Amino acid sequence: MTIFARLERWKEQGAITPEQHAHLASLSRREPFSLFLELNVLLYAGVLAFVAGLGWTVTTWSQQLGDVFVLTILSVILGACFWYCFSRAPAWSPAETPAPSAIFDYVLYLGSLVWCMELTYLEKRFQLLSGQWDLYLLATAGFFFFLAYRFDNRFVLSLALSSLAGWFGLTISRWPSHQDAAYRQYALLYCLFVGVGGALLQRRGLKPHFFGTYLNIVANILFWAVLSGVFGRQDYGPWSLALLVACGASLAWGLTRRQFAFVAYAAVYGYLGVSSLLLRNFNDTTAVLSYFVITGVVMLVGLIVIARRFGRSE
Amino acid sequence: MKLYSASSEETLRARKLLKDWAGEGLLAQEQYQRLEQETASDLRTTNIFLRLVLFFFTLIIVGAAVGLFFVVFLSHPSEQTAGVFCLIFAAVCYAAAEIAVSQARLHRYGIEEALLVYSVGFLCGGMQIAFFSGHYSTQPDGAQFLVPAAGTVFSLWIWHRFGLWYAFLAAMIFAVFLPGYWTSSHAAQHVIVAGVYAAGLMCVAAARSRHRYDHLEDAYSLVEALLWPGIYLAINLKLSSLDLPVRGWGSGIRASSEFARPFYWATWVLIWCLPAVVLARGVRLRDRFVIAVGAIVAILTFVSNKPYLGWPRHTWDPMLLGILLTGTALFIQRWLAGGPSRIRHGFTAVRLSGKDKQWMNAGSAVLGLIPSPAITPNPQTVNPDFRFGGGASGGGGASSEF
Numbered sequence: 001m002t003i004f005a006r007l008e009r010w011k012e013q014g015a016i017t018p019e020q021h022a023h024l025a026s027l028s029r030r031e032p033f034s035l036f037l038e039l040n041v042l043l044y045a046g047v048l049a050f051v052a053g054l055g056w057t058v059t060t061w062s063q064q065l066g067d068v069f070v071l072t073i074l075s076v077i078l079g080a081c082f083w084y085c086f087s088r089a090p091a092w093s094p095a096e097t098p099a100p101s102a103i104f105d106y107v108l109y110l111g112s113l114v115w116c117m118e119l120t121y122l123e124k125r126f127q128l129l130s131g132q133w134d135l136y137l138l139a140t141a142g143f144f145f146f147l148a149y150r151f152d153n154r155f156v157l158s159l160a161l162s163s164l165a166g167w168f169g170l171t172i173s174r175w176p177s178h179q180d181a182a183y184r185q186y187a188l189l190y191c192l193f194v195g196v197g198g199a200l201l202q203r204r205g206l207k208p209h210f211f212g213t214y215l216n217i218v219a220n221i222l223f224w225a226v227l228s229g230v231f232g233r234q235d236y237g238p239w240s241l242a243l244l245v246a247c248g249a250s251l252a253w254g255l256t257r258r259q260f261a262f263v264a265y266a267a268v269y270g271y272l273g274v275s276s277l278l279l280r281n282f283n284d285t286t287a288v289l290s291y292f293v294i295t296g297v298v299m300l301v302g303l304i305v306i307a308r309r310f311g312r313s314e
Numbered sequence: 315m316k317l318y319s320a321s322s323e324e325t326l327r328a329r330k331l332l333k334d335w336a337g338e339g340l341l342a343q344e345q346y347q348r349l350e351q352e353t354a355s356d357l358r359t360t361n362i363f364l365r366l367v368l369f370f371f372t373l374i375i376v377g378a379a380v381g382l383f384f385v386v387f388l389s390h391p392s393e394q395t396a397g398v399f400c401l402i403f404a405a406v407c408y409a410a411a412e413i414a415v416s417q418a419r420l421h422r423y424g425i426e427e428a429l430l431v432y433s434v435g436f437l438c439g440g441m442q443i444a445f446f447s448g449h450y451s452t453q454p455d456g457a458q459f460l461v462p463a464a465g466t467v468f469s470l471w472i473w474h475r476f477g478l479w480y481a482f483l484a485a486m487i488f489a490v491f492l493p494g495y496w497t498s499s500h501a502a503q504h505v506i507v508a509g510v511y512a513a514g515l516m517c518v519a520a521a522r523s524r525h526r527y528d529h530l531e532d533a534y535s536l537v538e539a540l541l542w543p544g545i546y547l548a549i550n551l552k553l554s555s556l557d558l559p560v561r562g563w564g565s566g567i568r569a570s571s572e573f574a575r576p577f578y579w580a581t582w583v584l585i586w587c588l589p590a591v592v593l594a595r596g597v598r599l600r601d602r603f604v605i606a607v608g609a610i611v612a613i614l615t616f617v618s619n620k621p622y623l624g625w626p627r628h629t630w631d632p633m634l635l636g637i638l639l640t641g642t643a644l645f646i647q648r649w650l651a652g653g654p655s656r657i658r659h660g661f662t663a664v665r666l667s668g669k670d671k672q673w674m675n676a677g678s679a680v681l682g683l684i685p686s687p688a689i690t691p692n693p694q695t696v697n698p699d700f701r702f703g704g705g706a707s708g709g710g711g712a713s714s715e716f
Contacts (some may be wrong), residue, residue, distance in 0.1 A: 016345060020341070030600040036663055039646060050635075053636060057627075102645060102647045103640075109682070162683055264367045285381075290378075291378075292375070
């Protein structure tokens, strides 16, 4: 039975109104056909291509163009983007706010990328911050967080979170002995900072729809950091415990909130970590392969139970 | 021939549409709950995340089980023996997938998909090892084409029977390797591959015309969206010079002089014509995938046009492309918005589906991270002579000094 036959039957049964029937049938016939997604992808690709070309041109021709010209061009683009955004933006609201125009989000994204480019140019050319790249990244992250929350823009939120991660990373790069342990600690600190910050903002009702982005980024960085500790040859005990706690928390969150990405994180990261612990002193190929068969079946059965109880819907 | 009945597939499709409509507020919650009960399916489905994880663990189990078999029972098998056992495992994996679907009613569940992936891999690997092991000469064995041919046919069968779109993609990839066994002429190889894909496209287009607005149209739409870029990649001789991993016609960059001039310029004309044809067809059928493919091949044509003509690339070319893309999107958006009820010729720029919003939310969070390396540069080296730039590849006499 096609969808049209079903709609007809539901109309006759009184399950849907004739108006709903007409509307849903036309949607099923793709009348009208929405190009919303395609146009957004085109705008994103356009902004990315433009910024890539701009960066390439500035890098290649900076000597011929001169500092004044380069900075003027970048400043004009930057000013125009932010003028457009601040002049067209609706009044701020803590709830999800639709963009005032189709191009608005992309103009803001362009402005943010040009901001990065101009700061990089200034710093590399004039060393305004005397090589203090971490300060530059921290300030940029703060600015992007402001823009993301002011204009309700996930592109810029991602830039803010990655800039903040860069700030943590750059701080580590100055660490006296580039140890993994130190890197892990900073990664955990980042997760704590971003996770708690995101939760507080959500609890206060400030753009609560951003919370999913925070959680996904935090979960992945946390699991990577903990796994790197589990894979280490020394002091992996606490990290193993941390992995189990993280997996439990991720699984519980995923099941209670029906966010199955977190179930997947718990299953895959957890399996990799526990397998690494159990197999690290095994040299017997038969035993290792048997381990994968047995534990794989156990995981598969467990996941099927979860899928049947919780994860039916697409 | 197909494992899933049309009614089961239609029921699943109706269920998805209901969820989408309810998400958009087109149906009240009570209506949705009532109608959802009417779209209960006998097929066992799951969400994309659990599907991926189930796929992953099935890969681990089967891989380890086969490895264990070889370690325990065949410690040092001859190549022929190993190949024959691979063929047996291919049959076992395929049979297991059939049983999983027919008995457990799995539908895009990850488990049967991993089994099918292994069955194709074991079939081709087994054939290669059993019948053609030790043939490592630069001149391929004439009968060796049977390996990709079997891969093509078997993948097509899996696509037809299980409805997995990526099995069709695998068949297309296997088909790329076939002409290399038949002719050494690179031009002929390009033509054969394009011809095979075009023949496939004609078959799909003919079959698709009988399935307007049903579940098979979605399947044919995806396949058509794979075949069009396949044809495009086969006729665009310059994409290999863009360091794209196009293989099957040898490797490395091939000089344009290698091809006869009429052939070379005919392909140049075709790469300009094809995007228009694809876009026109996508718009006429209102097919999202085909429209997207049309846009992608149009961009590829812009990118590969200068290498075709032998013109130098400029650093500002991407900027011009960006302006063109943005301008095109804005023009279409404004033109559509100017129509009555923001609709022109049955098209609108307004979002109509909740899925579009989900895609946008997920996509913007992920895509926003792509240029991150540009804004998280390496720590500046403490070098008083440091100069911004270093564009050693700059054209027009530009030097790397700033």
